Amino acid sequence: MIRPMxxxxxxxxxxxxxTNFFSSPQxxxxxxxxxxxxxxxxxxxxxxxxxxxxxxxPTNRNRTFADKLKTLQTFSQRxxxxxxxxxxxxxxxxxxxxxxxxxxxxxxxxxxxxxxxxNTEYDTTGHLLICLEGNFEVEEPTGAQIVMLNxxxxxxxxxxNVIPENIxxxxxxxxxxxxxxxxxYGEIEKIRSRWKLINTSLVKNL
Numbered sequence: 492m493i494r495p496m497x498x499x500x501x502x503x504x505x506x507x508x509x510t511n512f513f514s515s516p517q518x519x520x521x522x523x524x525x526x527x528x529x530x531x532x533x534x535x536x537x538x539x540x541x542x543x544x545x546x547x548x549p550t551n552r553n554r555t556f557a558d559k560l561k562t563l564q565t566f567s568q569r570x571x572x573x574x575x576x577x578x579x580x581x582x583x584x585x586x587x588x589x590x591x592x593x594x595x596x597x598x599x600x601x602x603x604x605x606x607x608x609x610n611t612e613y614d615t616t617g618h619l620l621i622c623l624e625g626n627f628e629v630e631e632p633t634g635a636q637i638v639m640l641n642x643x644x645x646x647x648x649x650x651x652n653v654i655p656e657n658i659x660x661x662x663x664x665x666x667x668x669x670x671x672x673x674x675x676y677g678e679i680e681k682i683r684s685r686w687k688l689i690n691t692s693l694v695k696n697l
Contacts, residue, residue: 513649516642518589518597524557526600530568533583534606536616540657541647542664543640543679544622545671550593550630559624560590560598573610582608587622589643595635597643613664619647627672637678644682645689655687 551559567582585600586608592598600622601607607620621643623636632640644658660679661670671679 513645515646516597516639518599519556521599524560524598526560527564527568529584529602529605530581531583534616535604536606538603538619538647538651539617539653540619540659541644541653542615542618542620542659542661543644543671543675544587544620544661545627545675546622546624547626547670547672550625552593556592556594556596556598559592560585560600563590564600567608577610579610587620589619589621590624591621591636591639591643592624593633593636595633595639597639609661609665611661611665611667613661619651619653621647623671623675625672627675628669629672631674632678640678641682641685645686648686648690655683655690658683658686 564585567585570581571579573579583605584602588599588601588603588607590598590600601620603619607615607618609615621640623632623640625632625636647653648658658679660676662668662676
């Protein structure tokens, strides 16, 4: 008999119950990519949400991940001009807590206990910010990025008890942006659905 293909969420549910699937994924620490110290002032918070961004600039496969992160941190910690002509203030650190490059590598950026930053109008207090390298209005996220995004979201959702409805994107909170881009936005609904199914299954099996 030919068995029908199972949807992606079902194997993930099985993994969640039978393995340590939601442990921390491997990531590049701040020390390992050469981060500078955070610069005061900054605010602390208790994370309750996971909010997904894209970098908004094209993927660059010719630079090392560490070099990209150092450049982003330097830009973040100084006052500078944005592409739209507006001036951004000097932030305490990279605005995001986690960053996933085109190859699916995950890097630690801002301390998760510290509120993130944004150039738009939404209040990032309580939000864990994950950014994916690329501009997903014009390019597609790689398969490796999607796998790491799922893994990272599920790990953080377990760690901080984030409900499915609180897994969202930048544009869900701001009218000033199309971030994370049309080619990634649909994946976020899939992640919410997977986490809802997995979370329900985990509760039933406690």
